[in-house]
Amino acid sequence: MTDFNFASDYMHVIRKAYRLTLAEMGEALGISTAYVHAIEQKREPLTENVRKALIEVFELTPQKLKQIERDYRRYTFKGR
Template identity: 50%
Template sequence: MVKITPLHLYRIRKYYGLTLIQMGEVLGISDTYVSAMEVGREPVTENVQRRVNEAFNLTTNRLRAITIHYREHIEPFDRYKGKVKR
């Protein structure tokens, strides 16, 4: 299982173009809980990490590719940059 940090969770959601509501539906949790995890108010639990890994078929290489894509194509235009816990 690939470890998911708050920043990873945010980047995965942005990469797939999901809203907080949509991400919550995919993971079976509330949108407010997704938001709280993304900004570091709540931990990304092992259960949520497992759900993210399964839902997005993550591997270390896949997460690395998502990170690179985010940095090159999404981050320069992300108005919330800097608000997500690193």
């Protein structure tokens, strides 16, 4: 497992990139739906345990995370 730091902002990006619901993301990481939502809304911090779970479950590397973010930004509808 590669160990690197990233912010809670990526929780939402990773979830959307994998097309997961809040419940599915929580199940994958072993945390509650409410906790996933709270992290995404910056009401709770991204703990070290959750960060490590994200890296392990999604086999993240710094390069893969950059690509996920790039694709998410590129293909997300900007208008509202």
